[in-house]
Amino acid sequence: xxxxxxxxxxxxxEQLLKHWxxxxxxxxxxxxxxxxxxxxEFSVAGMRPFSDLAIELLSIGGPALRAIVDRAATxxxxxxxxxxxKEALLKLWDAETETINTYFERIPEEDFSQTxxxxxxxxxxxxxxxxxxxxxxxxxxxxxYVYLRALNIQPPFFWER
Amino acid sequence: xxxxxxxxxxxxxEQLLKHWxxxxxxxxxxxxxxxxxxxxEFSVAGMRPFSDLAIELLSIGGPALRAIVDRAATxxxxxxxxxxxKEALLKLWDAETETINTYFERIPEEDFSQTxxxxxxxxxxxxxxxxxxxxxxxxxxxxxYVYLRALNIQPPFFWER
Numbered sequence: 001x002x003x004x005x006x007x008x009x010x011x012x013x014e015q016l017l018k019h020w021x022x023x024x025x026x027x028x029x030x031x032x033x034x035x036x037x038x039x040x041e042f043s044v045a046g047m048r049p050f051s052d053l054a055i056e057l058l059s060i061g062g063p064a065l066r067a068i069v070d071r072a073a074t075x076x077x078x079x080x081x082x083x084x085x086k087e088a089l090l091k092l093w094d095a096e097t098e099t100i101n102t103y104f105e106r107i108p109e110e111d112f113s114q115t116x117x118x119x120x121x122x123x124x125x126x127x128x129x130x131x132x133x134x135x136x137x138x139x140x141x142x143x144x145y146v147y148l149r150a151l152n153i154q155p156p157f158f159w160e161r
Numbered sequence: 162x163x164x165x166x167x168x169x170x171x172x173x174x175e176q177l178l179k180h181w182x183x184x185x186x187x188x189x190x191x192x193x194x195x196x197x198x199x200x201x202e203f204s205v206a207g208m209r210p211f212s213d214l215a216i217e218l219l220s221i222g223g224p225a226l227r228a229i230v231d232r233a234a235t236x237x238x239x240x241x242x243x244x245x246x247k248e249a250l251l252k253l254w255d256a257e258t259e260t261i262n263t264y265f266e267r268i269p270e271e272d273f274s275q276t277x278x279x280x281x282x283x284x285x286x287x288x289x290x291x292x293x294x295x296x297x298x299x300x301x302x303x304x305x306y307v308y309l310r311a312l313n314i315q316p317p318f319f320w321e322r
Contacts, residue, residue, distance in 0.1 A: 011172040044310070149207065
């Protein structure tokens with residue numbers, strides 16, 4: 001056994017992308033589950049409605065990967081991402097699915113352990129930045145599940161991706 | 162460049178454990194943030210109180226890793242995990258931190274891509290099972306954040322692990 005195989009990959013690049021897109025697919029179904037009006041207006045405990053949480057996610061995934069590929073210090077911004085209907089939000093969501101696939105592919109495997117100062121303020125190894133995108137999505141989607149329950153709507157099964 | 166280094170690790174075994182334990186540390190602080198009574202009684206929209214969600218997490222992490230190491234078809238069970246106070250719950254949480262460290266270490270790196278039928282019903286590669294444990298924890302903790310907000314309590318910062 002060589003040193004290289006002894007440091008076996010527990011999670012590879014394609015597995016990580018598939019994992020993320022599986023979560024994005026579930027989040028898409030959570031967006032779909034909201035009634036149009038509630039998507040933009042309903043929340044619990046004064047928190048943001050789910051559309052705002054989705055806009056945050058759209059402002060991270062694609063733009064962040066692009067910044068990683070370009071090593072650009074582009075700051076975080078939600079500007080220009082302001083869908084007014086569920087259909088418009090889902091259209092942005094699907095476009096970002098392609099953007100993520102495209103830019104993720106352009107990150108060489110050996111770069112995942114390199115440090116990058118994302119949005120000019122989060123200086124971590126790239127793999128940790130990508131974990132953060134996924135975790136932040138699961139976190140906010142978990143909040144969306146509570147909103148749906150409070151609306152008496154059955155959320156999609158968590159394990160269905 | 163050899164074939165082995167071309168299939169570079171984007172996330173290694175120690176990084177995955179550190180990532181998980183970082184999340185567990187945050188969940189611990191969410192448990193701490195609840196008032197004693199609310200931890201066991203409060204919820205939103207008829208969902209389970211946060212103590213029950215924590216008991217679910219305790220019934221997965223340690224027991225599941227043990228089952229993976231032993232390749233045992235032990236079914237999922239919350240039996241015997243019934244803390245009645247926050248202190249007792251945190252004590253179980255800390256004990257499980259050690260259990261997870263111990264059993265995680267015993268999974269050889271090359272096994273992470275092997276399929277295992279967890280709890281006799283979730284047949285996936287081991288790395289996907291472990292991702293599921295982490296994701297499920299983030300998901301439920303996100304619900305706990307809503308409970309805390311509904312209680313007018315500031316949750317710990319999501320990025321602090």
